[in-house]
Amino acid sequence: MEYYKIIEKLxxxxxxxxxxxxxxxLEETCEYMGISKSYLYKLTAQGVIPYSKPNGKLIYFxxxxxxxxxxxxxxxxxxxxxxxxxRYTLKRRR
Numbered sequence: 576m577e578y579y580k581i582i583e584k585l586x587x588x589x590x591x592x593x594x595x596x597x598x599x600x601l602e603e604t605c606e607y608m609g610i611s612k613s614y615l616y617k618l619t620a621q622g623v624i625p626y627s628k629p630n631g632k633l634i635y636f637x638x639x640x641x642x643x644x645x646x647x648x649x650x651x652x653x654x655x656x657x658x659x660x661x662r663y664t665l666k667r668r669r
Contacts, residue, residue, distance in 0.1 A: 597638050604636045608645065 593603055605615050618624040625640040651659075 599636045599638055599641070601634055601636075604641065607638070608641065 593599070593607065596603070599607060601612065601615060605612055608615070615624070619626050619634060624644055625637065627635045627637070629635070
């Protein structure tokens, strides 16, 4: 039982270390995004996702660019839409 607790703590530490990295490897990116290697290769081959290939072989990903890419095309919540409508209406009354 103690063995499993140690493994859990090690995995938690690994996730914390990865969270502080600004450049990720292919494997780290898959884990960070929760996708398979084959799907990530497909995204890179199609030029859909930003990546770097400094020596022509290994590919790396900027965590900052990944976050921006992951959050593009976001959908506003109902509250956000209502607040925007209220602000717009209040501006038009003046």
